Amino acid sequence: MLRNFFEAKSIAIIGVSRDQNKVGHVILRNLIDGGYNGKVFVVNPNAAKILNKISYDKVSNIDEKVELAIIAVDKAKVMDVIKDCGRKRIKNVIIISSGFSEVGDKKLEEKLKKLLEKYGIRAIGPNCLGTYDAYTKLDSMFLPRYRMKRPEEGYISFVSQSGALGSAIIDFLSNERYGFNKFISYGNAIDIDESDILKFLDEDTRTRVICLYIEGLKDGKKFMNIIDKIRKPVVVLKGGISEEGNKATLSHTGSLAGNYEAYKAVFKKYKLIMVENLEDMFNVAKLLEKGIKIKKDRILVITNGGGYGILSTDYIVKNGLRLAELNKESVKKLRKDLPKIVNIRNPLDLAGDANVGRYKVAIEEGLNDKNVDLLLVTVLYQTPLIEARIVDMLIEMNNLKKKPIVIVSTGGEFTELLNENLENNGIPCFRFPNQAVRAIKLLVDYYNS
């Protein structure tokens, strides 16, 4: 049933102003410009046409089928609009409108809830930012595309209790080439809450990893019941873990966030991947999005920058991961095929004059060595001997699907360009060694939990 929120073939936007800055208008514009393929109907009793579309005075006057309504009217009008949606037999609504329990009007929210139940309407919101699907381009977010880019198709889905945080992250992920699937800002969760969404995403074929930002849970028992059955990795960041932060959640989402220790115990019991910041969340999500799965943690570090090899080693040790011990055959082969200046050990420093050929020898051997579980390859593209075609070689090696290859490379435009090619071909790239190692640690712990 939640599927319709992302795949509806016909949408009515109720409350489309002629004013370009108003919420309903921005949503209409986004659906038109963003490539959504279904039908879009406009509802505004005070206009004849908006953006060249006929404007209906109410949704029940549309004579075609409407599968989803996006409601962006003033809160005083929401009840009437829902009744009209009921008449039109619309079963899914996204209520963008705010002014309910989040500002203390619990009564109105309760009335709205009963009305939705009466008509059997499933609702996201009220007081939410909306939803986004990178595949269908069904986009109910009221933020203009020039301010907030939409991410590319992929397998991360993101659920956020905070709308603004969600929008900032979506924009960031777009810029950083993350592969994305669905975003849901569920607002006051009058009907559909974080647990319903988790259940839905677990069954959703295009979701490989679920990222969840929450401050408090609507219904802890329901959450535990559902999370117990989830098979996909869920990365969770909880806001309000300090006493002061916890107090602040009261004025944000209207509910105290509760004791962090209790949350931690639940997250641990149900094997959620707990993070303390957004960077870690999307770093580990990047690995999961690419389908990387490892239980063993013997890492081979390959580098053309000695300092990066040493720092990577420090972080591997600090995070309790293991440095692979190359087997004798590999050592022999590497000694034969690499120049004398390369010291055959782990970290394997191919030296400042390393070229693509040297990297190929090292990576091939790492993929063959049964003592190695994952290759952490740091490539600094600044030196001219690393020809851009290293990208092709890395992709070829990765496509053998023998072992995960994780890239670390720091730099500017040239580096970003090459990394873009790697990421589009399924190889995760990180800017700094500590980020990559931290993400690997979270991944390994998850698959061993």
Next chain:
Amino acid sequence: MLRNFFEAKSIAIIGVSRDQNKVGHVILRNLIDGGYNGKVFVVNPNAAKILNKISYDKVSNIDEKVELAIIAVDKAKVMDVIKDCGRKRIKNVIIISSGFSEVGDKKLEEKLKKLLEKYGIRAIGPNCLGTYDAYTKLDSMFLPRYRMKRPEEGYISFVSQSGALGSAIIDFLSNERYGFNKFISYGNAIDIDESDILKFLDEDTRTRVICLYIEGLKDGKKFMNIIDKIRKPVVVLKGGISEEGNKATLSHTGSLAGNYEAYKAVFKKYKLIMVENLEDMFNVAKLLEKGIKIKKDRILVITNGGGYGILSTDYIVKNGLRLAELNKESVKKLRKDLPKIVNIRNPLDLAGDANVGRYKVAIEEGLNDKNVDLLLVTVLYQTPLIEARIVDMLIEMNNLKKKPIVIVSTGGEFTELLNENLENNGIPCFRFPNQAVRAIKLLVDYYNS
């Protein structure tokens, strides 16, 4: 005397191949393309002209004054070249050539050292990446400009024992709009070592913060003597802090890095800012580069995204910093000037529909409140109500120079564009709240040490 390495008015590049990929050729090209204003002489006995410049067979045959030589010949020729530099009375050389102690040839390095002493020549290198000055554009780095961008003028100087790490970071800093002054890769430190460079940078008017990546110290006693007198903040990252990482430094820079606890004790005693990763290094450097200086740590968090306010609060508490308690006057004034939906507290959540005016009221009051030491302003630009002119308001407020303003904003192109304007006007911007808070923590600790 070190000044000449960055401000020489005439340079001879010794060993300029006609091959565009060779080190000497790349350096020549970089000096021509990069805007260096002095004279550049080319030395190559086997060519008449290179890149339209006369090629001399030896440096002593140049009849004009030469203040600095950059040596990029084969190691077998370095001794003869130095003798010729001696005859020409050149007092500063950068020896890019490698093949000395780093590959075990300590004898040759010892001979070279004696020869340099004989002529009274001060040398950087051998086996180094070179130097860079963002103001004079004196650029002896052998990496092409299309692979490694050069950063803009500013006040961070960076000293790196690892050349490759240095190049990756320079490229990264360029892309991220860091204000930069000087870079030095000192290689084997046959003459000038990290301590000499620190002393020089401490006296250098365009350096506000020194960043240092080291694996081991050449001369610990000398380091302590010099660091004791340094007045500028030095941010240090030491590679090889784990046993395994420490072993790897042996094959990288040729010297065991030594016990980390001993290093830590020294760093602490002499009030260096110790970090464990490159991100933290350049995050705190960003604050120091902008001249931000605070001893007290009472932070006011202002935001238009509730989740960001809550996360910032969590990080402030976790890092042992303080949330400012607004004084009664401020509370009264904010209550009067802000809409009712804004709960007057810290974090101050201006709500999702906050506009520039609301931010101005909050910031002005924060700057006036004597209980507040620093304003941590998170602005999520995705919402259309935050007009782009917020940038002008923020710059105006910051120019009052009352208190530091630190910005957190996450996003894509639009966000980056606005942040670029802020940073060009002296306001530091971070992508995530934990990064900003961590940097503030390092800064506060430094000014209280």
